[in-house]
Amino acid sequence: MIARDVSKNIVEDWTNQKAIIVLGPRQVGKTTLIQKLVENKKVLFLNGDNPQTRLTFANANFNFLLQTVHDYDVIVIDEAQRIQNIGVTAKMLIDAKLDKQIILTGSSSLDLGNEINEPLTGRKWEHQLFPLSWNEVKNHYTFANAYERLEEFLIYGLYPEVVTESKKQKILLQLAGSYLYKDILELVNIKKPDLLMKLLNALALQLGSEVSYNELSKILGVDRMTVVNYIDLLEKAFVIFRLYPYSSNQRNEITSKPKIYFYDNGIRNAIIGQFAPLVNRQDLGALFENFFISEKIKKLTYNGFYGKTHYWRNTQQAEIDFIEILENEISAYEIKYNPNKKVLFTKSFTEKYHPKNTYVVNKDNFWEYL
Incomplete structure (x- = not known):
């Protein structure tokens, strides 16, 4: 298995006090990642793609849930957005303080049906998994x-x-x-x-x-x-x-x-x-x-970046390909595959915004910024 960078972030949030939500498109390895994280634990694994699972756990009552999860340390609900009212179900389990880690995965932002976000406000840590980096x-x-x-x-x-x-x-x-x-x-x-x-x-x-x-x-x-x-x-x-x-x-x-x-x-x-x-x-x-x-x-x-990302272009069509802004400090990137291509950062950008860093990225040095 290829180790995933997000693993350490999930482990840090492993408290049993809040649900862990792992979002990402299908086939990026969400299930494999979770299976690795829950090795040597008693795990109840539910698959939202399974019609019977959707039928059984949609609007499940509290007593049924208690009996179902009783013997497990971790409850994993894969493709959770496909189970009706799964956010309410997860909320009941968390509020019962059962000392069990709830993990939900989804291949959409889950708020497509508002199944998760509203019921779990203040009760979740959210992580995103991409294709391999x-x-x-x-x-x-x-x-x-x-x-x-x-x-x-x-x-x-x-x-x-x-x-x-x-x-x-x-x-x-x-x-x-x-x-x-x-x-x-x-x-x-x-x-x-x-x-x-x-x-x-x-x-x-x-x-x-x-x-x-x-x-x-x-x-x-x-x-x-x-x-x-x-x-x-x-x-x-x-x-x-x-x-x-x-x-x-x-x-x-x-x-x-x-x-x-x-x-x-x-x-x-x-x-x-x-x-x-x-x-x-x-x-x-x-x-x-x-x-x-x-x-x-x-x-x-x-890496938990909380700034903003943009591109820049003015009315004269001068352009900067990628910009990171953090604490009012700007880093600007010009991206050209060919390392022999001459690149100049336009003065109309640098003189107005005074970037802290300017980088020219090409096939010979891109890894320095990743």
């Missing part, structure tokens, strides 16, 4: 081996099974076909599933570019709010994430166009059906940018 792969395979596989990671991504198995395209095509969106399609009862796939294709083709909701609505033939709602759902299912432009005027940040990135390069490439080697690709720069920014998001999340 550069740091995890490097630590497992050694730096030299991981770096040799950089092209593979840019094309096929870092889902655990993709990294460890040989049938990479087959695995990715299955994931990108519908499996990742199972919770969206079932929980939200989307009326136009084909539209979801068309939207994903459009977003994949615009990787690393500003996204206009109005333009997407015209391309897809639906109203703007439908596009916004579908993008919000895809973000809650951990398929994509938005990066908003930085401005000293926060109102401008909210109304300006975001950039949309994929949490995994392989999923993005599977959506557009493109697994060609880097030498034959026109989107190499976008692939490397998506890889680096998604890796930064993983690292910052695992």
Whole structure:
């Protein structure tokens, strides 16, 4: 098993006083991670994907729950968002002070159905698990081996099974076909599933570019709010994430166009059906940018980063690819795959915002920032 960076964070929150929630897309290793953490403990493992489990534990009464969990130290509820009122069930167990650790996992933000967040307010520690990170792969395979596989990671991504198995395209095509969106399609009862796939294709083709909701609505033939709602759902299912432009005027940040990135390069490439080697690709720069920014998001999340992340662009189209802001200090990153490409940070940014750090990231030094 490849050791996961989030493990130490979960162990620190292991108190039996609050539920531990582990969120992340399907197939990133949530179940494997939990199984490793609960070794040598008496564990009740419930799977929300099982119809009988959903039927049995939806609206279960307190006495039934007490009898069910009596002989166990840990209660794990996998894909918990699929069990009706599971948040209320978990709340009853926590409030009973049974000295048992409750662990819930989910492949969406769980508030898709408000099953968890409201009942467990003040009673949960929340953690996010991503596809494998550069740091995890490097630590497992050694730096030299991981770096040799950089092209593979840019094309096929870092889902655990993709990294460890040989049938990479087959695995990715299955994931990108519908499996990742199972919770969206079932929980939200989307009326136009084909539209979801068309939207994903459009977003994949615009990787690393500003996204206009109005333009997407015209391309897809639906109203703007439908596009916004579908993008919000895809973000809650951990398929994509938005990066908003930085401005000293926060109102401008909210109304300006975001950039949309994929949490995994392989999923993005599977959506557009493109697994060609880097030498034959026109989107190499976008692939490397998506890889680096998604890796930064993983690292910052695992390290408890509480600042903000943005990109920056002015009306003259000068741009900074990635910005971290913490305690009013700015670190700015320009991301270029080719280490020989000359990069200058525009004075219109540096003279106005006075960044503490400026970094030029390329294929020869990206690991220094991850």
